Amino acid sequence: MLSAIVPATNDPPTLARCLEAIHLASDPPDETIVVDRPARIGPAAARNLGSEQAVGDVLVFVDSDVAVHDDAFTRIRQAFVADRELVAIFGSYDDAPAAESVVSTFRNLLHHHVHQRAAGRATTFWAGLGAVRREPFLAAGGFDEQLFPKPSIEDIELGMRLVAGGAWIELDPLLQGTHLKRWTLLEMVRTDLFQRGAPWIALLLRNRSTSSALNLGWRERASATSTLALVLALATRRRRTAAGAAAVFVSLNAPFYALLLRRRGTRTASAGVLLHLLHQLVALASIPLGLRLHVRDRVRMRTNADKRSRNLADRR
Template identity: 50%
Template sequence: MGTRPSPLLESVAAEAAREAHPLKLSLIVPATDTPSTLEACLDAIHASFDQPSEIIVIDSATGPGAGLARNNGAALATGDILVFVDADVVVHPDAISRLHAHFEANPETAAVFGSYDDKPSAPGTVSSFRNLLHHHVHQTSAGHVGTFWAGLGAVRRDVFEEAGGFDPDRLWLEDVDLGIRLAEAGEEIVLDPAILGKHMKRWTLLGMVKTDFLHRAVPWMELILRHGHASTDLNLGWKHRASALSVLVLIVAAVLERPFAVVAAFAALVALNSAFYRTLRRRQGVVSGLCGIGLHAIHHAVSIAAVPYALAAYAVQRLRKRDSESVTAPAGRQSA
């Protein structure tokens, strides 16, 4: 009976194999809505320290949703790693090389994603708040997670294909859904906050409220109900839940005219998010920082309002599905 090589020899052999056959990166940019930011996005990719083996831009839609566009790009890709970059993101020069290094050094890692930087290009208080909120959440959530972000993230192609890619029927949070499915399958997903890109999206207050309600909170609740559990990663972490609870208490106390409770709830909100508010003040000034507290309260209030709506919508969906199944089910044999 032969002897098995030592772990050291196996490690050396694996390292030699990786050096002999470096991983190929295929970078995919969904751009089906003709984004004005696409040129800046591609310029940054071409200026990166580490160039991908191929850049695939999907600019013609075969259906709605960025997930379908990304799937179409993945079907054309020839690389070992699928790198997804949104068309309104300008990657930092070392972002792609950092992604590459993760996969080369950690064969067990299935997916890696990064963060927006703290210098969003779009002017205005609302744009600064929304982009910096995303930045702060990712920067404070480093490590192994049970979700994924396709704004600046990468997945091993074999893992992506085995998971079935992005759900083409899901118009929002299709990347989060993919991450949950990968985590449920036991795959390792890493958030590295050093992998950075500048977000160029311009936000308005109405756009923020609409996005937070229809494109974030409602789909999030649907994912939680469908998968049967709630993640504690990123903006579903316990601090963010406590912040939402503080806003709920603040609203109820204001309606009931309980000033002491209003002050206590507001103080709790500020205490829970002091680090984020300091970031707003440092980057945007005192006035924008103070406005950010109000915008943050609105952000949580919208998410709270979405919960009963999402529960009702999910219940209706389940009832319709059950009725549809009962109509299409074959009739049973009748006894004499």
């Protein structure tokens, strides 16, 4: 049985379209659980609440701003039936986002592009449209709602935890949904910096991981390096070096810019190069913030451990 779980505690305006797509899909889930209370809790806690109520042996997480494709649940059922060793599977946004603004197109197609390139066995998880067997999910403790009380990388952390325990996770590039969200430039920067970049760096440091999953592949790292080289060259007025760094950056990401051109035209593709540079700058800025977050968490853990030790000593 499939149990679809939709976190919706922030009164999302896209919820009706999300639920309609689930209802109209071929071979829909056996139950759909919408978690809209208590208000304002984070998606990690909302998904955990839904999981506690679910009766299905497979939990399908669908974000409230995603309209699943017609065959989404069919693909999920087939994947779990075909291989009993499979613990989790997730997909990606499609290449036709609902919002047509330049920023929305860039951000949504970047996600699509990264996930499509990473098809196959995965070392992480995505809860925008992802499914996991109920027993291993509960055994792992579900999403870490204490570490992630607000929207962040709670799904990535869950995936890393599952894989560390020996789980097999698959990224199916044909398991897709349309993203209904409209991005603004400020929202994109804030999300990439504070909700994704910095927490991801802190997570890697905490786990001492050298993951190359999704946004951490060699191409992304080379893009970040060429972005840094470009900025330094411009700051020191080394035009040839700047031109070379820019050429490297564009060549590394040419397939993505071709996707932007194909889907939304020259204007969007041209703006996409500049937005991509901004995206890389934000990723670089997240490194010191992530380091600071890691140190803060270590201090907090040590303080809590000391308090527990003192409490035990007092009881004796």
